[in-house]
Amino acid sequence: MDLRAFIRLVPDFPKPGILFRDITPLLQDPAGFRAAIEQLAAGTAAMGSLDYVVGIESRGFILGAALAQHLGLGFVPVRKPGKLPPPVLSQIYSLEYGQDQLQLHAHALRPGNRVVIVDDVIASGGTAAATAQLVAQSGAEVGGFAFLIELAFLSGRKLLPPEIPTHVVMVDESN
Numbered sequence: 001m002d003l004r005a006f007i008r009l010v011p012d013f014p015k016p017g018i019l020f021r022d023i024t025p026l027l028q029d030p031a032g033f034r035a036a037i038e039q040l041a042a043g044t045a046a047m048g049s050l051d052y053v054v055g056i057e058s059r060g061f062i063l064g065a066a067l068a069q070h071l072g073l074g075f076v077p078v079r080k081p082g083k084l085p086p087p088v089l090s091q092i093y094s095l096e097y098g099q100d101q102l103q104l105h106a107h108a109l110r111p112g113n114r115v116v117i118v119d120d121v122i123a124s125g126g127t128a129a130a131t132a133q134l135v136a137q138s139g140a141e142v143g144g145f146a147f148l149i150e151l152a153f154l155s156g157r158k159l160l161p162p163e164i165p166t167h168v169v170m171v172d173e174s175n
């Protein structure tokens, strides 16, 4: 199934110059949502044995939780600051202008756990890279990354460790 038909392109949202990929039409279609999860899952076969899906707030929660159920794995959320109760691990990362922070519950992952990190879109790669650093802080290992859409022209992959498998369902080469 071609999932592109389910992605709504919204110009100048949330800021001028951004072409926003709205995945809500995909989530609303049962066959489309199922196909998206199956196509995300297909790429995890190359990642070896996995213990958890780590989903990035907030659309990574929707895809990641469904993927975790599909794969028979547990789900661990990585959240924006102030949302998870303590104790938490924190990772600060750079945005185009300024900084942001992500948090992981300090006891969610243990050394020896292997995880796949999931989000809807990889753009500059900063969010996924910060999430990988959080996983490393906990002593767990990133077995792979899985994204529905890669904005390849932003070269976000360069921020991800090249030795770790990265699976993408749809690649957009421009804008």
Ligand code: AMP
Binding pocket: 018, 019, 020, 021, 022, 056, 057, 058, 059, 119, 120, 121, 122, 123, 124, 125, 126, 127, 128, 156
């Ligand atoms: P980045 O850290 O630049 O890779 O940005 C990734 C995060 O921002 C993901 O959580 C995406 O959901 C969101 N994002 C970035 N660009 C877009 C876009 N064009 N459309 C939809 N979401 C986006």
